[in-house]
Amino acid sequence: MSANETAKKWVYLFREAVEPMRSLLGSKGAGLAEMARAGLPVPPGFTITTEACTAYYARGEQFPPGMWEQALGALGDVERETGKGFGDPRQPLLVSVRSGAVVSMPGMMDTVLNVGLNEQTLQGLARGAGGTPFAYDAYRRFIQMFGRVVLGVPGEAFEATLEATRREARTAKAGGLGAEQEVEAARRLLAVVREQAGREFPEDPHEQLRLAIQAVMASWNGRRARDYRAFHRIPDTLGTAVSVVAMVFGNMDERSGTGVAFTRDPSTGARTLYGEYLANAQGEDVVAGVRTPQKISQLAQAMPEVYRQVEEIAGKLEAFYRDAQDLEFTVERGKLYMLQTRSAKRTAAAAVKIAVDMVKEGVLSKDEALLRVEPVQVNQLLLPRFDERAKETASTRGDLLARGLNASPGAASGKAVLDPDLAAQLGGRGESVILVRAETNPDDVHGMLKAKGVLTARGGATSHAAVVARGLGKPCVAGCEALHVDLERRQCVVDGRVVREMEEISIDGTTGEVFVGRLPTIEPNFGEERELITLLGWADEARRLGVWANADYPRDAQRALEFGAEGIGLCRTEHMFFEEERLPIVRHMILAAGEAAALEDELRRLEGELPKALGEQRAALSQRLAAQRARVESSPQVKRYHEALDRLLAFQVQDFKGILRAMTGKPVIIRLLDPPLHEFLPRYEDLLVEVTQLRLGGGDPREIPEKEQLLRAVEAMREANPMLGLRGCRLGLLYGAINQMQGRAIFTAACELAKEGWDPRPEVMVPLVAHVSELRLVRQELEGVAEEVQREQGMRIAYKIGTMIELPRAALTADEIAQEAEFFSFGTNDLTQTTYGISRDDAEGKFLLQYVQRGILPDNPFQVLDRQGVGSLIKTAVELGRKTRPDLEVGICGEHGGDPSSIEFCHQAGLNYVSASPFRVPVARLAAAHAAVKEKKAAVGLPVPERRRGVAGRTQRTKRRNS
C-alpha cells in the first residue's frame, strides 16, 4: 500500500467537483456535478472516481485504503443535505448506486436502486408521502434488483415467485397486492435469495452499499462490457466511476413521473424538445417495457411549469455543452430533479443537420461541426435506409421484433430464410431473402452472398457474420440475443413471438433494429442531401488531402464526379477484357501469346546482335536472322496474336475515350493489365473434369483433341501462387505487344479527344514493380509508343507515367523507382498481402477472422491500414520517393482509401490524395477534413477526439426498447 493511495481523494461530492473532471468522475458523474454547479436541481450525491475502480482491480478486487471511509463521509453530507439518515427507520435516506465510465457504454454496466431499504427503514418510508403500497413496491423492486445484480440470482426465479403470489391473491395487476400480501411477497423474494444465492439478504444498509459499489465496479469487467470496449477500442484500464445519488421517486403519485428529453430530434435533428414522459413511474418501468410512455408534450399539459422548467434547462445545457443533449429527469410530487445529461446519440441525418444548424446558429465553428459527424455516418446516409416514419409506425404497431448489434450498416427487407442453401437458391432466383442464423461460419458464405442481409442471434461486431457482411457491403444485425432460431420447426422466436421461415422481415444494420414485415426503404439521393452537401463543402475547405475515386467505366467516373471526386486514382483495365464480346478475343490472344512472344523476342535479340557481330559471327548471324524472320512471318500463332491485339486495341481506344472524356480536365490513372492471364481462361478444374468425362465416353469424342489442347495450355499457365506469379508489369515485360497495345489505345484516345476540344489527362500506371529496371523498360516502351502515336495523330498531349507501390521491395527502393516514376500510388491491398504474408482470398473468411476475434490482431488489416507494418513501408516510400523527385504525386488506391482511420494515416504520411470507390468519396472527403482539423487542433494543443473504429460505426444498444 502506498502512502499515496491512502492520502488520495477517491470520492467527490457533486458540488465539490469544481472543474471538468470527466476522466475521474465518468460521464454521468461529471454531468451531475456540472449540473449541480450550474444550480440545476440535482439530487444530492457523490461520485467514487475511476481511479478507485482501477485501484480496486489492482488490489485483487479490494477497495483501496481510505475509499470506503471517504464514501461514508460523503454519505453523511448527503444525509445532512436531505435531512434524512442512511438506515434511519424514521426518515430513511435511500440511494441509487450507478455506474458511469468516461466513455459512454450504454446498458453495458449495472446500477442498483433503493439501496438502504430493510424491514426497519421500510416502515419509515411507508410513513412518508408515498404510503405503504409505494414503500412495498420499492422494497420488492430493491430485493429483485439487488438480488439479480449483486447476488447473481436469476431474474426468472423472482418472476416465478411473484407470479405465484399474485395468482394466490387472484390479481395479476402489478402493484395490486394488499398490505399483507405485500409482506408475504417480500418474504418469499427474500427466501428466493436465500435459496439461490446461498446467503441471507443483507439487512445492514452499509453492507448493502458496499456490495452494490463492488457489483458496479465488477460490471466493468463483465463480458459484454469487455466486448464492447474491445470493439470500440476503449482501453480496459480506464475503469468506471460509481455515483451514489439520493433516491427521488417518480412513482409517489400522479404529480410524480419520469422522463427523457432530447434537446433536438435525434432522428431528424430538428430543433425541438423531443422526449417521453411517464407519470407515476420510475425509469426502470420504462426500461422494462411494463408501461408505455407518452410524448413529452403531454407533460406540458399535465404540469406546464415543470415542462417549462425542462425546456429552460435543456436550453441551458445545450448552450453549456454546445451539443445536443439527452436528459433524464424525475418529477417527485411536482418537483423536478435532473438525473443525467449527456451528448445525444443521433442518426446520421440528425448528426449532419445538427452540425450544420449549430454553425448557422453561431454555436459551432465549421471545424467543430465537421468533427461532430463521424465519417461512417456519411456512409450510412448514402446507403438505402428505412423511412423513419414507417419505422415509427411499425414500432407503434408492435412490429419492432428485437434489437441486436448494428454490425454492418444499411437496410434490407426480405423473406426470413434459416439455412444458407435455401438462401442461395432463392436469392439466386432473384428473391429478396434475409439469412437468419444462430451464428454463421464459412460454410454459410454462399448463402450470405445471395441474401439481401444477415441476422444472427449470437456473435459480436467481429463475429463471422459481421465481418463477412461488412466485406460484402450488406446490412447485418448480429448478436440479437432475444432471437431463438428453431431450425427443427423452421421458425424463429422472440419472447414467444413466432416468425416462420419465408415470412418477411426487415433489418436495419445501421441501428440494429429488426422488424416483422416489409418496411419501405429510401434510396438515397446525394443531390438532395442539402445539409450533407454543405458540410462536405466545409470539409473540402478544411482538408489538405485530395479525394479521387477508383472507377473502371465512364458511368462510375460520372458518379464519382457527382460525389466530388477530383480525379480517377485507379482505372483497372482487366474488367474491360472480361466483357462478353471481348473475352473470346482475349482468349485467342493469350493462347497465342507464349509462342508468338518467344519467336519475336528471338528475332529482336538477333537484330540487336547484328551490328555488333564481326567476321564469321556476322555471316552466321545473318543466316539465323533470315531464318527467324521467315519463322515469324509464317507463324500462324504470331498472326493470330496480332490480329487479336488489333481488335482489342479498337475496343480499348473507345474505353479510354469514354473515361477520359467524363473526367476532362482531371487526372485519370489507368493501370496496365494486371491479373495473371490464366484468369481469362476456363478454370483448369472444369476442363479436367470435362476431358476426363469425354475420355470415358461422356460426350462427343471429336471434341477430345481440342479440349485436351486447351487443358494442356491452361495447365502450362497454372501457378502455385498466382498472387505472386506472372502478373502486373511482369506480363508486359514478357509480352511486350500487350503493353504496346494498351499504351497505343491510351495515347490515341487522348489525342483524339484533344482534337475534339476536350482536356484529357491520362496517367499510365505500371503495376507490381519490384525493381526499378522493370519500370525503366516499360516506361521506355510506353514513351516510344507515345511518340509514335503523337506523330501519327499530329497532336501533342500531356501524360504521366508512374507506378503502383504494392510490394515491400518497391517501397524499400522507392528512391530508385522515383527516378522512373512521376507518380506513386499505394496498392495497399497487395502491399498488405505481401507485408503480412497473408493471402486475402484464403485468410479473410478463415483464420484472419479468428485472429481478430481472439485479439491476435487489433483489426482486419485489409479494412484498417496496419500503420506499424504497412504504414512504415508507406512512410519510407514517400520519404525516399520525394528525396529523388520532390514533386512526386503520391496517392493510395487500395480499399483503405475509403476507410477513415486509414485516411487519417494517409494525411499524416503526407500523401497528395486518397482514391476510394465512388460511394465512399463523401466519406473520404469528411475523413480527410477530420484528419486536417485534428492536426490543426493538436498543433495548438487542443484535445483531439479519440480515434474510433472506422468500419461499422458505434454499436448502439439503448436501454429503451420502445423509444
Next chain:
Amino acid sequence: MSANETAKKWVYLFREAVEPMRSLLGSKGAGLAEMARAGLPVPPGFTITTEACTAYYARGEQFPPGMWEQALGALGDVERETGKGFGDPRQPLLVSVRSGAVVSMPGMMDTVLNVGLNEQTLQGLARGAGGTPFAYDAYRRFIQMFGRVVLGVPGEAFEATLEATRREARTAKAGGLGAEQEVEAARRLLAVVREQAGREFPEDPHEQLRLAIQAVMASWNGRRARDYRAFHRIPDTLGTAVSVVAMVFGNMDERSGTGVAFTRDPSTGARTLYGEYLANAQGEDVVAGVRTPQKISQLAQAMPEVYRQVEEIAGKLEAFYRDAQDLEFTVERGKLYMLQTRSAKRTAAAAVKIAVDMVKEGVLSKDEALLRVEPVQVNQLLLPRFDERAKETASTRGDLLARGLNASPGAASGKAVLDPDLAAQLGGRGESVILVRAETNPDDVHGMLKAKGVLTARGGATSHAAVVARGLGKPCVAGCEALHVDLERRQCVVDGRVVREMEEISIDGTTGEVFVGRLPTIEPNFGEERELITLLGWADEARRLGVWANADYPRDAQRALEFGAEGIGLCRTEHMFFEEERLPIVRHMILAAGEAAALEDELRRLEGELPKALGEQRAALSQRLAAQRARVESSPQVKRYHEALDRLLAFQVQDFKGILRAMTGKPVIIRLLDPPLHEFLPRYEDLLVEVTQLRLGGGDPREIPEKEQLLRAVEAMREANPMLGLRGCRLGLLYGAINQMQGRAIFTAACELAKEGWDPRPEVMVPLVAHVSELRLVRQELEGVAEEVQREQGMRIAYKIGTMIELPRAALTADEIAQEAEFFSFGTNDLTQTTYGISRDDAEGKFLLQYVQRGILPDNPFQVLDRQGVGSLIKTAVELGRKTRPDLEVGICGEHGGDPSSIEFCHQAGLNYVSASPFRVPVARLAAAHAAVKEKKAAVGLPVPERRRGVAGRTQRTKRRNS
C-alpha cells in the same frame, strides 16, 4: 573537347611505367611493364591506356585528341630501341596490337600480329634471318588475321582460297608453297579482302596500326566480351588497354619457338615448372591446333640455357607477384623474350594446395592464403570429379570432344540422349543419362530432373540450362558452340566427329570439358582433403560468423558435424510427417482437426467465460458448457484427432532424440510444423479425376461416397495462394494441439537425453510470424508444455524459443517481436518471396530466368541475396531486435546461407551465424573468413579483391584446345 583530354598522357612505354598501374595499363600491359622494369627480356613496346578506350567510346568511337600522336612518338622510341623502322622497307619493324583489360577476360577480345607488313616491308623481312618463306608465311598470316579481325572478312573465305591455291600447287602441307606460289597466294588473299570487305587492303603501315588499335578497342564491346562481363560483374566502363609490342618470331628456325609455362602445376598445385613448348612456331599455331606442342621439359634438352633462364624468370616472377604465374614466351633464334605473365588459372585442388604451400613457404600470411581460394572452389572439391590422370589420358587419346562454358560444377558420365522425354524415361529407370540439347527451355525440365548432367550447344552461364542445372545441383556444360545437335539423325557432331545418341559421354561442369566415353569419377572424401582441412582451420580462426547447418535427420546432422557445423540452424519437422508409416496417421489427424479444434475451442471459450458471468448469464452458461463438454467427449472426430496426435508424439520424441543426441552440446533449432496441411493430403486434381471417373462408372461405385467426402475435405482446404495461406504459426494458433504435441516431443526428448547424460540444447522456432501477438500466444503455450514435461520428467533443461523472420512485417516490427523471441532466424527464401512478391515455384523456371538473362535483375534473388531490398529488411530487423534484446541470437537459415556473396552480407549485417546445407558448410566457413579478412583489410585501407559471382565460379575459356 576538354583541355584536360588534350593534355592527358594516353600512352606509356613499357619502361616508363614506374609503379603498378594495372587499372590504366590493363593486366597484360602492366605485366609487360613490370617485367621490363625488373630487367627481364621483354620486346620493346608501349601501352595505350584503358582511359583512352573509355574516351574513344565517349567520343563516338574516335581516338581522344593527342592519343595518336603520343602513340606515334612511342613507336619512334621502339624504332630506336630495336634499330628498325616502322614501314622501313630495309629493316622493317613489325608490331603486334594486343588487347588487355584490367580484369582477365581470356579469349574474349582481339589481337592482331605482324602489323606493318606490306609489299615493300615484306621484301625487307625476306632479306632478314628468316628468309623468304618465313616472310611470306608472316605476310599470309597477317592478311588473314587483319582481314578477319579488322575488316570483318569471314575466315572460311581465306581458308577456301588457300586450299585452292595449295591444291593447284599440289601440296597440302602448310608453308610448303614455292616462292611464286606464295606471291600468288598473297595476291589471292588480298583479292578476297577486296571482294568481301569492299575495300582495298590498307598498304600504309600507319593506317594498319590505326585500324588495328580501333579494332582492338571495338572488341571490348563485342557480344562475347559483354556477356562475359555481365556474368562476371565486370563494369562495362573499365575499357581495355591496347599494347603495341615489337614482333619477335618463334618461327624463324629450329632455334626459335614458342611456349607457355606455369610456375606450379595448375591441376595439382605441385611446385614444379609446368608447360609446353613448340619449336619453330608462333603462338597462334598452338592456338589453332595446327601442330601439337611438347612438354616444356623438351626445351631443357634442346636449349638448356634457355630453359634455365625460363626457370629463373619463373621463380623471380612468382616471388614478385607472390602467386603462381602463367607465362608466355617466345624464343627467337636462341634468344628468350617474355611476352606475358599473369596469375595462373588453377583447379580448385591446385588453388587450395598452392595457398597452403605458400603459407608454409613463408610467402603468404594465412589471411592472404584464404583470399586466394574462392569459396565456390571449395564446393567444387566436394563434388564428384573426374580423375585428372584419366582426363589427361582421354585427351591424349583424342577423346576430348569439345569445350563449353562451365555452367554448373561437378562431373558426370552417361548416355547422350537428345530429347527430354527419352531422358526422363531412361533416367527414371536408373540409367545414367546426359541430356544433350541445342538449348533447353521449361519444357525440358522433366528430362533434366532425371539426367545426370546437361550439355547444350547454345546459351551462356545464365541460360535456362545453366540456371536450372545449378538449381538442381547437377553438372552442366552450356554454350558448347562447336557442338551441332542433329535431331533428325539422332546424333551430334563436333568438327565432323559424330557421337550417336545412346553413346556414352562425360561432361565436366567445373571446367567445361566434354569427352566421349565414360571417365572414372572420384567421389570426394572430405576427411582426406588434408590441405583443405588446413585451410578451413585457418578460416575458422579468421571468421567471426558462426557456421551452422540445416539438417532434418540425425544422419544429416552427423555429416554437417564432419564438415565443421557448429549447430543446427534449421531442423524442419514436416519431412518427418511425410515418412511412409506416418503419412496415413498425419492424414487422419488433419481430416479430424478442423471439427475437433472448433469443438475444443468453443469449450475453452465457455470455460473462460464462466468465472466472469453473473446471475442469469452464469446459469445459462453452465448449461451450454455442460452440453459442449458432452459434445466434445462423444465426438469421434475429437477422439480420432487425439489418437493420431498421440501416435505422432511417440514418433517425434524419437526424431528429436536422434538429432539432439547427434548434436550434443550444440544448439539445434527445431522449427514447428510449417507447410499448409493440404500438402499432406492427396492432390485435389487427382481426386477430382478419380471421382469423375467413378461417377461415370470407371471403378467400384462403392468407393464413391468415401472419395467424395475426401474430395470435399480437400476442396475445403484448398487455397488460392498456399504460400500466403494457413501455414506456419497460423496452423498452431488454429490447431493448438499440434503445437502442444510438437512441444511435448521436443521437451520430452531433451529431458530423456539429459537423464542419459547427453547435453541437448533445443531451440524451438516458430515460423511465419507477422505480428508479435502470434508469437506471444505460441510461446505461452510452449512454455506451459515445457513446465509440464519437466515436472513429469523430474528434470530441468535449458531451451530457447524464437522465431523465423520471413515476412516483411516481422522485420519491420522486430523490436516488438524480440520481446517474445530469444533468437531470430532469417528465412530468406520466404522473405525474398514476399519482399519481391515473387513465388519462387512459379517464377524461377519462367520469368525470373528471362529477368536475369535480360539484365532486369542482376541476379536470381533466390540464389544471391538482394542486399537492397531483402537486405535492408534484414538490417532493420537486426537493429530493432538487438535494441530490445542486446543478446538476441541472429542467424540465417534460407538457402542464401550457403552462398558466398550472401554470407559476406550476413557478416556485414552483424549476424551471429549462417546455416547452410551440410555440403555447403565448408564453403560457408571459407566465405565467412573472406568476409572477415576483407573487413580487416578495408579497415587498414588495403585494397580488397572484387566480389565475384558466387554461383558458378569463373567461366573458363582458354585459348588452347589441348592444354
